[in-house]
Amino acid sequence: MKTIVLLSEAKNPVSGRQQPSRLEAQAIGLAAGLDEAPQGLHAGSSEEGVAAGLGHGLGGLDVVETPAGDDPLPALSAFLRRAFAGDAPPALILCGRRGEGGLETGLVPYLLAEMLGLPILADAVAIRPGEAPETLVVDQAMAKGARRRITVRLPAIVTVHPLAPPPLPFAFGRMRRGEVRRHPAPAADAPAAGTLAGERPHRARPKLMRTAGTASGGANLHVGPEPEEAARLILAYLEDNGIRRYGPA
Amino acid sequence: MTAAAFLPWLIVAMVLVAAVQIGRRVMLWRAGKTARVDWLAGLKALPRRYLVDVHHVVDRDKSASRMHVPTAGGLVLASGLLVLGLVPALAASRVYWAFVALAFLVMGAGVVLEVRRRYPRALPRLSLGRWQRLPVHLGVFAAGGLLTALLAALGNPLPALSFVTFLAAAAAGLALAGTAGTGPMRHALAGATHLVAHPRPRRFDPASQKGEATGLRPLDLDAEKLGAETPADFAWNRLLAFDACVQCGRCEAACPAFAAGQPLSPKHLIADLAAAAGGGHARPYAGMPYPNERAVGGAAGLDAPIVSPEGLVHPDTLWSCTTCRACVEECPMMIEHVDAIVDLRRFQTLELGAVPMKAEEPLAHSRGCDEPNGRPLFERTDFAAGMSLPRIVEKGEAEVLLWLGQAAYDLRGQRTLKALIQTLNSAGVDFAVLGGQERDCGDLARRLGDEATFQRLARANVETLSRYRFARILTADPHALHVIRNEYPAFGGSYDVVHHTAFLAELVESGRLAPASLAGRAITYHDPCYLGRYNGEVEAPRALLDALGLERREMARSGKRSMCCGGGGGAPSADIPGDTRIPDIRMGQVKETGAKTVAVACPQCTAMLEGVTGDRAEVKDVAELLWEAVEAGRRTPAGAAPARELQPA
Ligand code: SF4
Ligand code: SF4
Numbered sequence: 001m002k003t004i005v006l007l008s009e010a011k012n013p014v015s016g017r018q019q020p021s022r023l024e025a026q027a028i029g030l031a032a033g034l035d036e037a038p039q040g041l042h043a044g045s046s047e048e049g050v051a052a053g054l055g056h057g058l059g060g061l062d063v064v065e066t067p068a069g070d071d072p073l074p075a076l077s078a079f080l081r082r083a084f085a086g087d088a089p090p091a092l093i094l095c096g097r098r099g100e101g102g103l104e105t106g107l108v109p110y111l112l113a114e115m116l117g118l119p120i121l122a123d124a125v126a127i128r129p130g131e132a133p134e135t136l137v138v139d140q141a142m143a144k145g146a147r148r149r150i151t152v153r154l155p156a157i158v159t160v161h162p163l164a165p166p167p168l169p170f171a172f173g174r175m176r177r178g179e180v181r182r183h184p185a186p187a188a189d190a191p192a193a194g195t196l197a198g199e200r201p202h203r204a205r206p207k208l209m210r211t212a213g214t215a216s217g218g219a220n221l222h223v224g225p226e227p228e229e230a231a232r233l234i235l236a237y238l239e240d241n242g243i244r245r246y247g248p249a
Numbered sequence: 250m251t252a253a254a255f256l257p258w259l260i261v262a263m264v265l266v267a268a269v270q271i272g273r274r275v276m277l278w279r280a281g282k283t284a285r286v287d288w289l290a291g292l293k294a295l296p297r298r299y300l301v302d303v304h305h306v307v308d309r310d311k312s313a314s315r316m317h318v319p320t321a322g323g324l325v326l327a328s329g330l331l332v333l334g335l336v337p338a339l340a341a342s343r344v345y346w347a348f349v350a351l352a353f354l355v356m357g358a359g360v361v362l363e364v365r366r367r368y369p370r371a372l373p374r375l376s377l378g379r380w381q382r383l384p385v386h387l388g389v390f391a392a393g394g395l396l397t398a399l400l401a402a403l404g405n406p407l408p409a410l411s412f413v414t415f416l417a418a419a420a421a422g423l424a425l426a427g428t429a430g431t432g433p434m435r436h437a438l439a440g441a442t443h444l445v446a447h448p449r450p451r452r453f454d455p456a457s458q459k460g461e462a463t464g465l466r467p468l469d470l471d472a473e474k475l476g477a478e479t480p481a482d483f484a485w486n487r488l489l490a491f492d493a494c495v496q497c498g499r500c501e502a503a504c505p506a507f508a509a510g511q512p513l514s515p516k517h518l519i520a521d522l523a524a525a526a527g528g529g530h531a532r533p534y535a536g537m538p539y540p541n542e543r544a545v546g547g548a549a550g551l552d553a554p555i556v557s558p559e560g561l562v563h564p565d566t567l568w569s570c571t572t573c574r575a576c577v578e579e580c581p582m583m584i585e586h587v588d589a590i591v592d593l594r595r596f597q598t599l600e601l602g603a604v605p606m607k608a609e610e611p612l613a614h615s616r617g618c619d620e621p622n623g624r625p626l627f628e629r630t631d632f633a634a635g636m637s638l639p640r641i642v643e644k645g646e647a648e649v650l651l652w653l654g655q656a657a658y659d660l661r662g663q664r665t666l667k668a669l670i671q672t673l674n675s676a677g678v679d680f681a682v683l684g685g686q687e688r689d690c691g692d693l694a695r696r697l698g699d700e701a702t703f704q705r706l707a708r709a710n711v712e713t714l715s716r717y718r719f720a721r722i723l724t725a726d727p728h729a730l731h732v733i734r735n736e737y738p739a740f741g742g743s744y745d746v747v748h749h750t751a752f753l754a755e756l757v758e759s760g761r762l763a764p765a766s767l768a769g770r771a772i773t774y775h776d777p778c779y780l781g782r783y784n785g786e787v788e789a790p791r792a793l794l795d796a797l798g799l800e801r802r803e804m805a806r807s808g809k810r811s812m813c814c815g816g817g818g819g820a821p822s823a824d825i826p827g828d829t830r831i832p833d834i835r836m837g838q839v840k841e842t843g844a845k846t847v848a849v850a851c852p853q854c855t856a857m858l859e860g861v862t863g864d865r866a867e868v869k870d871v872a873e874l875l876w877e878a879v880e881a882g883r884r885t886p887a888g889a890a891p892a893r894e895l896q897p898a
Contacts, residue, residue, distance in 0.1 A: 014625050015618035052616075055602065169609040170616065171602030172701040173475045 001129060001136075001154075003035040003092045004083070005058065006076070006108070007042040007050040010100035018049030023096035025056040025167030027160040030127050031094050032057045032168065039090075041079060043072035047180060054178030055170040061178060066185040073108060077115045078186040084116070084155070091154045092136060097122065097161070113157045121152055123161035148221070251408065252415035253346060253401030256394065257334040259419050263426040270430030271438055274492060277526045280551050281485035284448060291445035298444045298453045298583075306581045313497070313581070316362035320387065321437075323356025327394060346402035353395035360388040374498025374516075378535025383433045386421045393418025431531040439492035440582050446486045449585060459785030463574065464735030465591055468700040476595025476698065480526035481551045487589060491523035493582040496536055500576030500586065505813040505835075506569040506820070510828025512539040513569035515576035515586045521561045522589060525549045529561070539566055540827065556593050567593055568605050569825040572696050572818030573778040578809055594698030608697055608822040615702050619688040619709070621822075624658050627685035632663040637674055640684040646718035647681035649673075649752075652733065654726035655689065656852035661859060665852065668876035669725055669749055675879060676761040680723065686713050692728040695736070697819040704740065707732075711742035725749040725872060727779035727851045728817070734784070748780055750790035750850050750871050757796050757875070764878030766798035772874075773802045773844040773866075775835065775858065776811035777851035785809065790850050790871050797878045802842040812838065816853030832857040839866045848874060 005028050010021035031038035037059020042050040045068035047061070054061055064075040083090055098106040113120035126139040130151050140148045141161040152158075222233060238244035308314040330349050334340045363384045366372060371381060396414035400407060425434050447453070452462035468475060477483050500515040501507050507514045517539055524530040529549040543566070546559035556562045567590060576586045597603040604612060611621035619626060630638060630653070641647055651673070656662025673680050691706035710733075714722075722744050724730050734746035756762045774790060781787045787808040794801050806812045815821065815831025836858060839847045847866045849855050858868045 012617040014620075014623060017617065019617050057602075166606065166609075169598075169602040169604050169606070170613065171598070171600060172470070172699070173600035174602065176470075 001034045001092060002088055002090045003031040003038040003094060004080070004090045005031050005038055005040050005053070006093060006095040006112075007040045007053050007061075008096060008099060008108075009042075009044050009046070010049055013100075018046065020049055020052040020056060021096050021100045022167065023098075023100070023160055023162055024053065026162070026164045027094040027096060028053055028057045029165055029167045030124065030160060031092070034092065034127065034129065035059075038094075041076065043075035043079070043185075044068070047182075051178075051180060052170060052175060054180075055172060055175030057168045057174070058178060061180045062183060063180060064183045064185055070185075073111055073115070075185050076108070077112060079183065080112070080116060089155070091134070092127075093118070093155070093157045094124075095157065095159045097159045109157050109159050116157075118155055118157050119152055120157040120159070121150060122159045124158045125161050125164045127158065251401055251405045252411040253349075253397050253405070254334075254340055255415055256349070256397060256418070257331045257340070259415075259422055260328050260331045261335075263328075263422045266423060266426040267429035267434070267438075270427065271435070274430045274435065274439070274527075277480075277551065278485045278488045278492075280481050280526070281483050281488040282481075284446075284484035284486045286446040286486060287450065288445065291447070291450065294450070294453060295441070295445050298447075299441070302453050303444070303581055303583065306579065306583075309579075310499070312362070312366055316359050316366060318359065319355045320359030320363060323352050323354070323359055323391065324387075327352035327356060327391075343402045343404060346398045350395055350398035350402055353391050353398060357388070357391040357395055360384050360391050364388065372498070373537065374502045376496040376498065376516075376520075376534075376536040379428070379532055380433050380496055380535065386425050389421035390418050390425065393421065431527065433495070435492055436495045436582065439489055440495070443486070443490050443493040444583065446489065447583060448484060448486050448490070448588070452583070460731065460735040460783060463783045464731070464739075465588070465695060467704065467736075467739045468595060470701055470704065474596070475599040475700070476597070477589075477592040478554050478556075478596045478600070479550075479552050480522070480555065482596070483522075483589070483592065487585075487592075488523075488526055490582075490584045491519055491526075491589075494519045494523060494584060495582060496520060497581060498536060499579040499581065500584075501537065503575040503579045503810070503812075505571060505573060505575065505815060505831045506825075506827070507540060508812075508834055509815070509831045510540040511569035511825050512541050512543055512563060512565050512827075514539055518562065518566060518590075519584055519586060522555065525553070525555050525561050526551055539563075556597060562593075564597065564603065564605075565825050567597065568608070568823035569820065569827070570818055571778075571813045571815055571820040571831070573813035574782045575778070575810070575813060578782055591696065591698065594696075595700055596698075598698030599700060604697060604699075605823040605825070607824050608819055611693060611819075611822050612697060612699050612702065615689060615691070615694045615699070615706065619706060620655070620658070621689055621693050622655065622658050625685075626688065629653055629657045629687060630682060630684050632657055632666065633670060636667065636670055638670055639681040641681035641717045641719070642684065642686070644681050648679035648720050649681075650714075650717070650719040650722045651680050651682045652690075652722050652724035652726070652729050653682055653687060654724060654729045654852065656726060659852065659856065661855055662852040665725060665855065665870040665872055668870065669753075669872040672753065672756075672762065672872060672876050672879060676756050678756070678761075681719070683713060683717075688713070690726075690729040690732045692732045693819050693822070695732070696817070697822065707737055707740045707742075711737055711740050714742055714744070721745045721747050721752075723747050723749060723752050725850075725852065725870070727777040727784070728853065731779045731783050748784075748786060748789070748850070750780075750793055751786060753872065753875055754789040754793040754796070757793060762875070762879055763882045764797055764875055765882035765884075767874065767878050767881070768798035768800070770846065771800040771802055771842075771844040772846040772848050772869075773804055773839055773842040774807070774848045774850075774871075775804070775814065775839070775854055776807060776809075777849070777854050778811070778813050778817055780850060781811055782809050790848070793871055793875065794848055797874060799848075799874070802844050804838045804842055806838065814851075814854040814857040816851075816857040821857070830861075832861050836861040836865050846874075 007024050012019045040053045040058040040061040043064040043066050047063045064079055066075045095109040121138055123141045124138045125141045128137050130137045134154045136152050136154055138150050141163050339345050393414045397411050400411040449462050451457045498516050504515050520534055543563035545563050548559050549561050554560050556564055556567050570590050572587050574587055614623035615621045688706050688710050691703040695703035730746050730748050812835055814835055845866055846869055848871050850871050855868055
């Protein structure tokens with residue numbers, strides 16, 4: 001199953017040096033279970049940190065050379081569109097879930113899914129091919145250690161949760177042998193869609209002391225209920241959690 | 250024609266058979282990588298290497314040297330004489346046969362001594378199987394030869410008997426020659442050739458420092474394959490070295506990992522490496538198994554991976570080693586186990602990324618922020634807040650550059666460093682530290698096989714050091730000492746590195762410090778492997794302890810033959826489980842001396858020995874003991890009876 005792992009620019013929290021993101025290294029580890037030579041994809045100005053992904057198990061690395069500070073989305077989506085149109089389209093795109101010291105927002109996987117029209121599934125801790133062709137079974141991590149098993153139709157984008165298995169140890173020889181393919185950035189025509197994030201000072205917010213738990217998973221998962229039944233279940237859920245207080249309907 | 254007349258031809262036949270067998274082995278060695286060997290110098294040095302260096306080691310076990318000298322001497326002498334017997338005139342002389350008989354008699358005497366080591370029960374470290382049968386073959390050969398020659402010397406009174414004795418000698422002799430490629434007798438030629446073509450000729454050079462022959466060699470990071478995966482990846486003279494092993498088990502008896510029940514025996518490992526090239530063990534290995542042996546597939550061959558659950562050696566075996574070099578120190582055949590282990594680790598780490606999961610974390614930190622513990626470099630001097638600790642950036646130069654090492658991040662190590670810094674200040678030493686510019690020396694990464702990270706750190710440190718002027722580097726960490734002194738020169742940095750024990754001993758000797766006597770207290774000193782065995786420094790710390798008036802009791806294993814604390818070579822990071830822990834064993838040996846304090850000279854040893862639970866001796870760095878004495882000296886006026894009853898021993 002052809003798998004692409006998106007790599008971001010991460011920095012070592014202690015030294016500030018560029019390094020591969022741990023979460024993405026874990027994603028490579030997951031990908032290696034599906035694809036003998038998963039490929040990495042990075043858009044940015046330097047490959048210093050991401051090249052180490054080759055040492056963690058990538059079979060090759062595509063770097064779209066965009067100027068420092070530029071939005072990587074257009075470059076990534078253009079590259080992936082071309083890949084999907086090619087003769088060996090990727091089946092799965094794995095990503096981390098947040099920036100680790102670079103300029104990331106953590107939104108890239110979602111925006112990319114939107115632009116490419118792909119389903120996206122967050123927080124995978126394990127993946128394996130589904131029984132039906134072109135499907136993937138994903139174990140999704142939820143709050144309080146709960147897990148949920150979901151089958152998605154491929155191609156899809158999946159983000160990886162830190163509780164996924166630790167990354168394959170780094171191997172210098174693998175990195176040295178790995179192939180890095182550099183691509184020029186696509187002509188900057190379309191301005192990035194929907195990423196006009198503003199900046200404002202940080203405001204401390206009170207900590208959330210109580211969360212609604214993992215009620216969305218486990219025993220509360222109902223597949224294809226009757227509309228009547230579904231409505232009753234939702235109302236009961238809202239009552240139980242103190243969100244709606246009208247007494248039993 | 251008498252039976253004795255056939256003896257010379259028997260020798261010729263034995264030589265021919267052995268030559269064919271060894272020739273097959275030579276073909277295997279040739280499959281190894283090329284190595285630069287100075288044959289002429291090696292040949293010239295052979296007698297000295299054999300008679301001095303090898304004998305020095307063999308003679309530690311008197312029963313071995315006493316058995317080997319007559320056995321080998323008699324065998325060579327008898328064979329040599331018998332070849333002369335091809336001259337008809339000589340063969341007709343009864344005096345000649347008397348000499349031959351004498352040579353066989355000498356050999357026979359040696360065999361008797363060998364038999365005494367093995368029967369009725371062999372020493373546990375010895376191998377059984379073919380090794381146990383070796384004295385039988387040798388004995389029959391010697392006895393047969395002796396009787397045949399003796400009868401010839403007496404004028405051949407019993408021709409029938411002499412034919413019987415000759416046949417016995419012939420059978421045993423040909424059996425010996427037939428196994429010269431894979432059996433015990435392989436050690437003779439392989440051992441001699443190994444001495445000539447030894448990969449580390451410096452270790453035999455009495456003029457060179459011990460450290461010059463113990464530092465690891467840099468790996469070419471652009472090479473096709475990094476490290477050793479298969480037998481063919483070893484240099485040919487390393488393959489030769491494996492073949493030289495006599496399975497005497499001295500290395501095994503000294504190995505701390507073996508003693509702790511971890512799945513490592515250096516003897517078994519060398520036997521496996523020797524067997525790997527030829528496609529596996531010709532006969533089942535007859536020594537003690539790896540403790541808690543892990544099952545392996547046993548696949549072998551010149552191009553088959555050695556270390557793998559399917560191969561001959563399980564990865565846990567490789568990662569159990571503390572690189573303490575006790576095996577190398579004990580090996581009479583001068584085999585370099587640690588080099589082989591590090592070569593194998595390099596492949597596992599660099600090519601496969603197959604380091605034990607727990608060891609990956611310090612390696613990742615070393616890659617990411619230049620410190621295996623993941624702490625910022627600028628925090629290295631935090632422990633010394635409030636102390637006078639000059640940075641070299643501010644001074645530009647200093648007499649002594651103090652290399653702090655990892656101990657600066659560890660609460661226990663900091664106590665030692667504080668004592669050292671206070672001592673330096675009170676002696677008025679002009680010193681400074683690199684502070685936030687000091688990176689890890691790279692020892693851990695290198696011993697775990699991560700040569701790429703080591704080389705990066707080494708180059709960066711050499712570059713930093715080149716910016717400042719200082720006369721010497723002082724460190725309290727023998728690992729840093731070894732790496733900077735012996736392994737950095739390959740990266741362009743040659744420094745005069747001194748260990749704190751030697752430096753402090755100098756200060757005391759030259760009168761710059763006036764420590765009070767700590768007499769009345771018994772201590773024992775634990776030699777750090779990287780100071781004692783790797784660098785031959787065993788006297789300075791003892792001189793210093795003696796100068797403090799301490800009653801020094803030696804453990805059974807001390808000096809260059811000391812036992813490891815278990816902290817080296819990344820073994821604590823790899824953390825391969827065993828039956829017990831190495832520091833517990835060492836602490837038991839401390840206890841046997843009755844000393845209530847064990848003096849140490851390495852932060853790793855301190856950490857390992859302090860990690861021992863229960864009732865145990867107190868662990869004190871030599872620097873701490875000295876500082877205690879210096880402080881006591883300040884309190885008591887000079888000249889007043891300085892003996893202090895600190896603690897009844
Ligand atoms: S490696 Fe050396 S010490 Fe160990 S068994 Fe072989 S010859 Fe003896
Ligand atoms: S270096 Fe030490 S731990 Fe490693 S095999 Fe030799 S004796 Fe054992």
